Amino acid sequence: MPAPSITFDGLPSGARIAIEAETGPILRIENVCAGLNSSLSAFVHTTGGVVFLKGLRADHRWVWTQQREAHINPYVTPLAPRLLFHVIADGWDVLGFETIAGHHADYSPGSPDLPRVTGALRELASLPCPGIELRHAEQRLANYVADAADAEAFAGNALLHTDWNNHNVLITGDRAHLVDWGWATRGAAWLDPAHWIIWLIAAGHTPPAAEESVALLPAWTSAPPRAVNAFAHASANLWEEIAGSAPDDWTRHLLDAARLWQQHRSNRS
Template sequence: MRMDWTALPEAVTAEVAERVGGLHVTPAMTGDHAEIAATVTGTTGKVFVKAAHTDVGVRSLRFELRVSEAVSGPHSPAVVWHFAVAGWLVVGFEHCEGPHADLSPGSPDLALLEDVLAVLGETPAPDAPLFSPKARLGFEHPSMDGDTLVHTDLGPANLIVTPDGLRIVDWAMAAKAAPWVELAMLTPWLIGAGHTPEQADQWLARHRVWQSTDPEVLDYFATKNAEKWASKAAGSTAAWMHDLAGWTSQWSAYRI
């Protein structure tokens, strides 16, 4: 659960202030993978800071730290520094300035995303403890296995359009899988941005790996993913869960 910056002990805030050269804090408005997430501005510039102190939060942030350090390339923000003090793990990431990507039909951001997906589709998984497809999704199929780095959560909140191009943030759920899995997990976000399931499928078909994936495998993925989110939404009042349940259901119905 996201916490306010004021929950941090003084030892932590003092260390951050020393590293950044100041402490003007702007809390993050999206995401929930870290207990503390904020942009901190000082004389050295801006740094995006995440921090955690619970067992689950620290494990998640340590995983994201290891993956972020292992991922190389222009599309992932670098780890600037990290430290542990007073029971908190704190990580400073390169700050990405810009709006979140617009994935609606006809958006110029789709071309930027297409270029990034082409790079990711050929990026080997780094030597880091990544999720397996089953551990990440809750279901499996032999065709989902692979050696490619898969972010698994390319919603608009994790895509930032900077002056230097599209940047992908929040690698807390990265997996090692077949490259088509990334595209399949992107489908609900395209539908949520206004694409019909058919339009989403046609856009994804621009990628060779999508064209070469057995349609029955995609049908299976769409069905199992829709079942998963329907089950999650049934036991939750969270609007985002119900959104994903609706979008995955649309794609499943189209595939079947």
């Protein structure tokens, strides 16, 4: 479930004062619709520029994702926007990032953004996985595979983003930037292209066309077909769990895409 949304002015005074101590005087606030992983989402306009804020209550069950983003940021810039500060005050945990002016990636067939996203995938694959605490792909997906042994194929030492929602990909000029690193993971390098395939299918690609979009990525060419089949199966089960008994339209759409890819992989086996 999404975290409950709050505006900047709705924060406790202690949190607002602590943020303004980092940003300098705030001239204007632009609240935006919070994402699935944050309650606060706002641009604050200051004398020094514009800062993007994202935050959660300090007792929220996902607040650890804030710390994860803070820890990983030095290792993933400039692919990701630079973290300017991390404030924990008056019951709130807030990150302040440099603002990247761009648009959310368009994943639809024929979109000019697609080569930029594959460029980001290549750039990410070239980054070493930092020696910080990260979740492991084989552990994250262990409950969704048909056979527990299948999850071992997801193990690896590559740095993965794992959440390829197009709202997490900002296009500026000729490149793509990745935001929202709270679910960064250590695992097999081919998993990020595999995660993206489901979003491509949801955006209107057929499963073969979605796979063709990642076909030239070195990370993807190393993927064992049986392991990809296991991942497609696990992803369908994961999205079924996320959807629950009464999914909204957005979640149902992703579940349908995951099932479509799973069926495609099953037909190829």
